[in-house]
Amino acid sequence: MLDFRLAATPTPEATVVALPVPAADPRWDIPEAEAFLTQAEHTGEAGRVEKLVRPLSTPSTVFFAGVGTGDEAGWRAAGAEIVRSAAKATSITVDLGSAADQPAATRAFVEGAGLAAYHANPAKRPPLAEVTLLVDDPATVAEALRQGQSVVERTSFARTLTNTPSSTKDPAWFVEQVSAAATQAGVAVEVWDVDRLRDEGFNGIVAVGCGSTRGPRMLQLDYAPAGATRHVVLVGKGITFDTGGIDIKPAEAMLLMRKDMGGAAAVASAVLAAADLQLPIRVTALTPLAENMVSGSAWRPGDVIEHYGGLTTEVRSTDAEGRIVLADAMAYAVEQYSPDYLIDLATLTGANRVALGRRIGALMADDDDLADALLAAAGRAGEGLWRLPLHRDYVSMVTSEIADLYNHTDGGAGTITAGLFLREFAGKQRDRWAHIDMSSPSWADEPEKELAKGATGWGVRTLVRFFETL
Known part of the structure; x- marks a missing residue:
């Protein structure tokens, strides 16, 4: 199973990250994000993920994940597609800060990501093992994380x-x-x-x-x-x-x-x-x-x-x-x-x-x-x-x-x-x-x-x- 962690701020070592689309006040400044999303015609359809590679910058890989209207279904779909898209990474940091209801978004994201990461043959599971969720106050979403993890397990x-x-x-x-x-x-x-x-x-x-x-x-x-x-x-x-x-x-x-x-x-x-x-x-x-x-x-x-x-x-x-x-x-x-x-x-x-x-x-x-x-x-x-x-x-x-x-x-x-x-x-x-x-x-x-x-x-x-x- 994926190991989910909560944090209020990203670490400098976070090289593979995911941002929601649409997003308000993202935690990383990605100067090329607007042009990239415009060219990709990505307006935030729930579950759609686009990958931006920035080999000379940090973070070096950015996944832009659509969350639709930002309801539970949108965050669940985003979680599922992010873990599939980032399966070859060993860890990823995901910004949930733009969610209107961060506990609900946390639970839905964890359920979507955790369930999508399942494989019937453990030996064939991809290397992605750790997901860090960035939220405003980890204490306020800890119970939602526990709920999501139990449902996934x-x-x-x-x-x-x-x-x-x-x-x-x-x-x-x-x-x-x-x-x-x-x-x-x-x-x-x-x-x-x-x-x-x-x-x-x-x-x-x-x-x-x-x-x-x-x-x-x-x-x-x-x-x-x-x-x-x-x-x-x-x-x-x-x-x-x-x-x-x-x-x-x-x-x-x-x-x-x-x-x-x-x-x-x-x-x-x-x-x-x-x-x-x-x-x-x-x-x-x-x-x-x-x-x-x-x-x-x-x-x-x-x-x-x-x-x-x-x-x-x-x-x-x-x-x-x-x-x-x-x-x-x-x-x-x-x-x-x-x-x-x-x-x-x-x-x-x-x-x-x-x-x-x-x-x-x-x-x-x-x-x-x-x-x-x-x-x-x-x-x-x-x-x-x-x-x-x-x-x-x-x-x-x-x-x-x-x-x-x-x-x-x-x-x-x-x-x-x-x-x-x-x-x-x-x-x-x-x-x-x-x-x-x-x-x-x-x-x-x-x-x-x-x-x-x-x-x-x-x-x-x-x-x-x-x-x-x-």
Whole structure:
């Protein structure tokens, strides 16, 4: 990770620097700056960076970074492009002095820069290691820096969990990695192995995982500070590899199925961030974990599963397994905790990408206030999120004649019908529940803005921003 430092004045050794565009009263006098920017036609578009080399002057390299209107999105974009443009340097000094809201600019810049600097293979990370941020008074932005660094660290953790190949990553490995991080952060850990899952009636998780030699698990993280009056329970889909089961996927569709536990990675990392930031709310994450494999012991189309809590599902597709494991964990959360808010995150449907493209997650909720709060949090975090309707006319599409529910329908509206299926397991908490399908934005095929190639850790930033409003 990048090492961020705060300072009020630049050092004489600062040879590689970055200035915002537009900027008022920059800390360096660059006589050729105006002519350079005019020739480049650089007027400050957010995220646009132009490089000026001055071999006989100090600083010798100046990056002019557009911050747009100077809002958080502009500073986030500038941070991302500056670290990419200056990747071959070992350090850079960045002037944030022109920001109208320096704490907000600091956090946004740190998030953009830190996330863009991530690489799935640490050995291939560029040499840039240190970023000095020049602000008017370091003491006034120190907390914003800490917030940004925590978000970067925990989002990067979610990315690394998701990027890890399934030759290494299975349910037990996920439990081991996350439990170690949670223990270090002072977060309580509880684990269900396959025997405990079976004994306690988590039959959906057991069914999905029974085709693999690497058995299912469920992991709970619980951050419970003294005096907390609000309780948020998060549930994240944790399919560590998805073949589709007996309804097997085409080979090409399996290539990235190591990412099918992105929801579990996001909710676990969000709890760790809440602990880092000592937020005054209780946050619990449940991550049902399984491999969806093909074997003689695998679950079958036509099976009927009795979930935790008693609802039953007729299996119409073994490739609609995510909602099956989420259902058990959600029912448990409602029974055990009756939380103020119940939010599930999942790489759930390919229909998410059809409806909203590659950068936007789908939000479904009955409660307008909760939906609005999550949309606002996503907006501040810079993560795309759009609300879809839980259209009641579609309920019949997931209603079985021999069980309570179907887990799949061929009638279209796949993202919405998945949400309607899960809504049944929110039970008495339906008016405090939200479902987020983050299948599309969980992965970036190429670097873009603050996103590095590969897993994005989508959802961690949105959840942290949401927590901060409670």
